[in-house]
Amino acid sequence: MKILISGLCGRMGREVAALCEAGVRGATLVCGVDSAAVGAECVPCAASFETADPMDADCIIDFSHHSLTHDLLTFAKKHRLPLVLATTGHTQAETEEIEAAAAEIPLFWAANFSLGVALLIELAQKAAKTMPEAEIEIVEKHHSGKIDAPSGTALAIAEAIREVRPQATLLCGRSGQGKRPHDEIGIHAVRMGGIVGEHEVLLSTPSQTITLKHEAHSRALFAEGALAAADYLIGRPAGLYGMKDLLRT
Numbered sequence: 001m002k003i004l005i006s007g008l009c010g011r012m013g014r015e016v017a018a019l020c021e022a023g024v025r026g027a028t029l030v031c032g033v034d035s036a037a038v039g040a041e042c043v044p045c046a047a048s049f050e051t052a053d054p055m056d057a058d059c060i061i062d063f064s065h066h067s068l069t070h071d072l073l074t075f076a077k078k079h080r081l082p083l084v085l086a087t088t089g090h091t092q093a094e095t096e097e098i099e100a101a102a103a104e105i106p107l108f109w110a111a112n113f114s115l116g117v118a119l120l121i122e123l124a125q126k127a128a129k130t131m132p133e134a135e136i137e138i139v140e141k142h143h144s145g146k147i148d149a150p151s152g153t154a155l156a157i158a159e160a161i162r163e164v165r166p167q168a169t170l171l172c173g174r175s176g177q178g179k180r181p182h183d184e185i186g187i188h189a190v191r192m193g194g195i196v197g198e199h200e201v202l203l204s205t206p207s208q209t210i211t212l213k214h215e216a217h218s219r220a221l222f223a224e225g226a227l228a229a230a231d232y233l234i235g236r237p238a239g240l241y242g243m244k245d246l247l248r249t
Contacts, residue, residue, distance in 0.1 A: 001027050001234055004057035004081070006072055007064030008032025008045050012086070015223035016061055024224065025231045030055045034064070049075040059230040062087050069094040073101045082106040082233040086113050086226050088152040102240035108233045110243045111152035113225030117199065118243035120214045121160045124201045127210055129164040134203040134210070135182060136161060141190040141198040149189035153199055158185050
């Protein structure tokens with residue numbers, strides 16, 4: 001499969017490029033788009049989607065910035081290219097535009113492209129349903145340079161739990177005095193050092209505690225997941241796909 005990387009010169013773009021160079025999943029890198037447009041001498045790299053040539057790409061993998069959502073979607077729709085959207089932090093308006101674009105092109109969107117995290121989310125949801133009496137807390141840890149808190153993955157875990165516990169409410173951080181409500185899902189964000197990413201879900205009753213944890217050792221795992229998503233997406237009809245779809249193939 002032939003890949004166009006949006007955000008080619010960024011940290012994650014370079015991770016995907018390295019996997020393409022190694023031929024992971026039969027992928028090859030044909031071109032890129034990046035506002036820096038430097039450090040990508042191996043393939044043509046445009047500074048914007050207005051000047052980009054899709055070459056003969058089969059799929060776009062985006063690891064850029066959510067502010068480019070409109071231009072990215074316009075380009076993907078114009079050239080009828082499947083899109084793996086690995087950027088986070090989208091506004092409500094951008095989210096609506098993404099959902100609308102999925103009516104025209106196959107679009108794979110996830111808060112986290114780790115297959116292990118996808119399994120963690122499914123296990124957390126199943127545990128929450130199986131143990132309705134358990135109280136739930138989510139702790140996520142990332143490097144000090146991460147801008148958003150809580151992480152998109154922590155919120156995705158919480159929302160998956162709320163599918164089986166619709167009465168649950170979210171609390172980001174905890175302070176002050178007062179008894180913890182039973183239906184509360186606490187989310188706690190830690191920012192320090194160079195932690196790639198850790199997500200821990202604790203489910204506890206008076207008699208027992210279950211701890212589910214995923215720890216990322218290298219950012220390469222997100223690039224691996226994005227390539228797996230691209231491999232899954234190519235040839236699919238228009239629609240919005242996610243990690244659940246990939247896990248069930």
